[in-house]
Amino acid sequence: MAVTHPTSVRNTVANTVVDLIDAGAGAGTLEYQTSGDVEVATCTFSATAFGNAASGIATAAAITPDSSATGGTIAKARAKDSNTNEVFACSVTAIGGGGDIEITDVSVNAADSVDTTSLTYEAMP
Amino acid sequence: MPFPVVEDFVASSDGTPDTTVAATMPTTVNSGDMLISIIGMYDIDDPGLFNFTPASGWTNKRGGATSGAPGTWGGLVIAAKIADGTEGGTTVNHSTDDAVRDAIHTYRISGARSTLDGLHISTITVDTGSANPNPPSYNPGIGADDFLWLPCGMAFDDGQAWTAAPANYTDLKSTAVGGENSGVSVGSARRELNTASEDPGAFTLESAERCLIVTMAIQPAGKVATGVLVAGAAQVSGIADLGNKLATGALQADAAVVSGEALTEFTHGFFRLFWRRRRRSD
Numbered sequence: 001m002a003v004t005h006p007t008s009v010r011n012t013v014a015n016t017v018v019d020l021i022d023a024g025a026g027a028g029t030l031e032y033q034t035s036g037d038v039e040v041a042t043c044t045f046s047a048t049a050f051g052n053a054a055s056g057i058a059t060a061a062a063i064t065p066d067s068s069a070t071g072g073t074i075a076k077a078r079a080k081d082s083n084t085n086e087v088f089a090c091s092v093t094a095i096g097g098g099g100d101i102e103i104t105d106v107s108v109n110a111a112d113s114v115d116t117t118s119l120t121y122e123a124m125p
Numbered sequence: 126m127p128f129p130v131v132e133d134f135v136a137s138s139d140g141t142p143d144t145t146v147a148a149t150m151p152t153t154v155n156s157g158d159m160l161i162s163i164i165g166m167y168d169i170d171d172p173g174l175f176n177f178t179p180a181s182g183w184t185n186k187r188g189g190a191t192s193g194a195p196g197t198w199g200g201l202v203i204a205a206k207i208a209d210g211t212e213g214g215t216t217v218n219h220s221t222d223d224a225v226r227d228a229i230h231t232y233r234i235s236g237a238r239s240t241l242d243g244l245h246i247s248t249i250t251v252d253t254g255s256a257n258p259n260p261p262s263y264n265p266g267i268g269a270d271d272f273l274w275l276p277c278g279m280a281f282d283d284g285q286a287w288t289a290a291p292a293n294y295t296d297l298k299s300t301a302v303g304g305e306n307s308g309v310s311v312g313s314a315r316r317e318l319n320t321a322s323e324d325p326g327a328f329t330l331e332s333a334e335r336c337l338i339v340t341m342a343i344q345p346a347g348k349v350a351t352g353v354l355v356a357g358a359a360q361v362s363g364i365a366d367l368g369n370k371l372a373t374g375a376l377q378a379d380a381a382v383v384s385g386e387a388l389t390e391f392t393h394g395f396f397r398l399f400w401r402r403r404r405r406s407d
Binding site: 013014017032041065067069071077088090092099100101102103104105106108109110111112113114115116117118119120121122123124 | 238239240242243267268269270346347348349350351352353354355356357
């Protein structure tokens with residue numbers, strides 16, 4: 001049988017992870033990157049990046065868009081605190097591609113805006 | 126990205142000189158729509174250059190003026206706003222400090238960026254009197270994109286109609302008010318084109334007029350991302366997968382859960398190998 005955890009534990013885990021984004025002096029970031037780890041666009045979390053988890057799921061507060069992206073083809077994203085310490089990484093695909101994050105177009109032109117309109121983090125089962 | 130879309134267009138005009146510049150809004154306006162009013166004004170009643178003040182919530186993105194007959198001025202303003210959804214069916218009252226006659230084109234556009242920095246506008250140029258005002262070549266400076274190109278202009282002082290759009294442009298709009306020596310008109314047309322820069326050809330006017338002309342490029346909406354991140358408890362599907370995860374260290378990284386079947390398979394495999402080697406050595 002797979003290991004499972006009660007909701008209270010899952011909430012603790014989710015909160016612990018997402019609170020790491022707030023560890024620096026400033027707001028953390030969600031950095032979209034190419035498959036070669038080159039920055040394409042950087043959105044900025046709120047000062048408190050996520051609200052308290054419920055049912056093992058934490059929901060991000062408003063994320064400030066990158067109104068002038070560097071540009072490139074997005075393949076992944078990394079959440080970092082303001083000291084650039086990585087908190088988690090995830091895949092990014094076009095809509096329907098099955099990525100952890102899905103975006104309307106992975107091909108981003110320089111000066112495009114990239115807006116992360118919703119993001120949740122769910123702890124392990 | 127798809128091109129921005131012109132969802133609606135409304136023309137308004139006022140041939141009575143006053144300091145209110147009233148722009149009629151489309152009946153339906155959705156939150157996030159980009160509203161653009163192309164405002165042509167003609168001041169023949171108060172000598173001297175006039176000033177334009179946009180209505181609350183609107184931005185004067187570009188403005189220019191040129192003098193005409195002694196003491197008269199023509200002005201062109203591009204006023205814009207990202208709609209909050211309450212504008213539908215209303216009249217937006219901009220103002221001037223001299224009485225003007227005005228003609229206005231208002232576009233409601235969807236699929237544009239959610240901020241006015243997605244509305245790129247060239248400098249306004251002056252045509253001192255021809256029947257073919259030629260909007261300037263323009264490069265927004267952000268590379269090729271699916272721009273909605275929208276050249277436009279105002280003409281004075283006879284209220285001449287705009288009779289032809291630049292080549293390859295469609296949906297010519299022309300609105301005129303007033304008559305000889307007291308009229309003003311605006312003209313606009315559009316084109317979807319993925320390019321970094323564009324040089325629209327000339328419009329055609331009913332007859333030669335003094336004009337102010339400009340080229341606009343409306344940038345498509347940015348990329349929108351949504352994510353549901355599920356912290357993975359990595360599953361090991363079999364002996365090969367287990368070996369692979371052990372080799373790559375993925376088990377440690379992922380806090381892997383090894384299913385009972387996989388563990389049993391692994392254990393049996395280990396003992397089969399052990400007894401085979403034991404028999405050989407015997």
